[in-house]
Amino acid sequence: MCIGTAALTSPLQDYLDLANTVMLFLLAVLLVALRAGRGPAIFAAIASVLLFDFLFVPPRFSLAVGDVQYGITLGVMLAVALVTAQLATGMGRQAEVAARRERETRSFYELARDLAGAVSTEQVAAIAEQFMHAAGGHATLLLPDTSDVLSVTGDGAGEVAHFEQRLALVAYRKGEIVAVNALDDAGHSVSYVPLKAPMRTRGVLVVTAERRSRSSHEPMDAMLSTVASLVAIAVERLHYVDVANNAQMEMASERLRTSILSALSHDLRTPLTAIVGLADSLTVQKPPLPEAAHETAAAIRDQAARLSSMVTNLLDMARLAAGNVKPRKEWQVLEEVAGAAVQLLGRSLAGHRVAIELPLAIPLIEFDAILIERVLCNLIENAAKYSAPGSAITIGARLEGGFAHVSVTDEGPGFPEGRQEEVFEMFVRGEPESSAPGAGLGLAISRSIVEAHGGTIHARNQAPRGAQVTFTLPLGTPPEIAEEPETDSWEAQRG
C-alpha cells in the first residue's frame, strides 16, 4: 500500500508539494488501519515515513536528512501516522463490538418476545433451551414445588442427564450463580443460574456450555444473568396468571358451595320446621290429648328439634371445614354474648344453675358475636349434657398475655383422662357409646371458630371433679368511646 502510494506519488513530485505528498501517505496509513487492524497500521506508518524520507526528502534516495526542517516534517509525520493508526483501529474494534452487541441485543429481544408469548412453564423451558442451543450450550429449567424441591420442567430432561440438586439449591437459596467447571471427558462447564424475579427467586436455570467458551467467561456470565432474568420474569408472570386463574376458580366453586349449602339448609329445615311446629301444636291442643299421645307428640317435637340442630351443626361444619368462614368481627361486650348464649339455650338448661362470672374490667373484644355465641352455646350445652341436673355451670374469664381466656366449667365427671385434645376432632365424642345425644361436632366447630379468630381452645379436668373448656380471644385496642359531657347528664327524677 505504502509502496503503491510511493509509486503513485513519485511521478507527480514535480507538481505536488512535499506537504501534500505527506498527506497522501497519511491517507494510506488511515486506510490500512481501517482495513487491516493495528499491527499492519503501525508497520504502514513507519514504512510510510521511511519511504517518504527515502524517496522525496532531499537528498533523495537516501535516508539522510539534508535540512533540519525535514526532520520536523518526518517526526510529525510519524507521530500523526501512529496516532491515526491507533484511532482508526480502535474505531474498527468498537464497530465490531457494537455489531456483536447488536446481535446479542437482537437475540435477547427475540428471547424476550418468545418468552412473552409463552403460556406454560414447559414452553419457557423449551424457549430457554432453544436460545442456549443457538449460543452453543444447553439450558434446563428447574422449578421448585411446594416443598421447595427443584425438579426439571419441560422435556429437557434428556439434555442434562444429571444435575446436582444440592448445587441447584445453593443457587436457589442464595440467589447467586454457581459455576462448576467439571473435569469430565466432555469438558463441559455447568452453571446454576438463579431466576431472580421482582418478587422472589422463582427457580434455577442450569446451563451447560462447552468449555472453550471459558475464555470469555465474563461476558458469558453477564449473558447468563440476562437470560436468567428474562426467564425469571416469564416464570413469575405465569405464576401470577396461575394465581389469578386459581382465585377465579376458587371463587366460582365457593359460590357454588355456598349456594348448595344454603339450598340444602333450606330444604332440610323446611320439613323439620313443619314437624317441630305440628308436633308442638299437638301438645298444646285443646282439649288436651291423652297423656301417652301428648308424650309422643312432645318426643317427636324434641327429636325433630335435635335433628335440626344436628343439621345446623353439619352444615356449619361443612362451611367451617372449607375454611371460608370469615368472622365478621365487631367490638363486643363479652358479658352480653355470654348472656345471649344462655338465653338462647333456655329450656335445655332447665335444671342447671348457670352463673356468668365475668370481671368488670374486661374490655371490648373484637369477634364475630354470632360465631362466639355458637361456641359458648356448644360448651354450655355440653356442660349441661354431661353433668348432673341441679349442678352449677360457670362461665368465667380472665385476661392474660394479650388474650381473654373464657372458660366454661361444669361439675360433671370431666373428660376421659388423656383424651382432652381428641374431643376437639370431628365426630369424636368423649364417651363413644354415651347415651347423651350428639354427633361429636360441637367441639370441632368450636375449635374451628376460635382458631378463625386467632385463638386456641383447650379442655382440662378440674379437681376434684368437673370439666373445664377454655378458649382464648386476642385482645386488641378497643375503639375510643366519646363520653357524654357531664353537663348533659341530669337527674332522671324531677321533683
Added chain:
Amino acid sequence: MADPLPCVVVVEDDRQIRRFVRSTLEAEGCKVFEAETGQQGLVEAGTRKPDLVVLDLGLPDIDGIDFIRDLRSWSEAPIIVLSARSTEADKVTALDTGADDYLAKPFGVAELVARVRALLRRHSRGSEGSAHVSFGDVTVDLSRRSVLREGQPVHLTAVEYRLLAQLLGNVGKVLTHRHLLREVWGPSFVESNHYVRIYVARLRRKLEADPAQPRYILTETGVGYRFQL
C-alpha cells in the same frame, strides 16, 4: 277492642308450616288468611287490612325484602319474619326495611304465640302508648322522665335515657343496632355498633337484677335488642 278478632295474613310457601301457623294463631283467636306466594300475599294484605303479617323470607316468587318494602309503603301492620339460619344477614336487612320481629326456623308454638301477642298488643294500643311502664322493680314515667328502682330514683345520662325510651317505645319489637344508633345517637354514628353495646350494658347494670342474664333488655345476637315485658 273494636274488632274482637285480629286478622292475620300468613305468607309461606310450605303448606305444612302454613297449617301449623294457622292452627296456632286460630287457637289464639285470630282470623287467618293464607297466601302461598308473595304476590298473593300482597293482594291478601291489601284486601284484608290485617293486624299482623307473618312472612317467610324465602318465597319462591319475590324477595322477602321487596315484599316488606312494598307492604311498608302503604301499611303499618306489624310484620313477623320467618327465617332459616342461613339468612342471618337477610334478617337484619328485613328488620331495617321495616319488619318488626323474626323467628328462626324451626320454632315452637310458644315462641310464635309470644311474638304474635306482643306485636298485636302493641298494634292495638296504637302509637299513643302508656306513659307508665313497669318491669321488675323498675318504674318509668315517660311523661315526667323519671326512672325509679325500688322506689329510689335512678340516675341516667341523656343518652341512656334516650336509649331506654326507644326500647320502651317498641316493646316486643327487635331494634337493630343501626336503628338504635340512628334514633339515639344520630345519623353520623351509624357504623359505631359498639356504642349501643356499651350503653345497653350500662342500662342493664342500672336496671336489671342480673345484668349478665337480663330478663327485659334482651340481646338478639348479631341483630340488635328487644325489650320484653
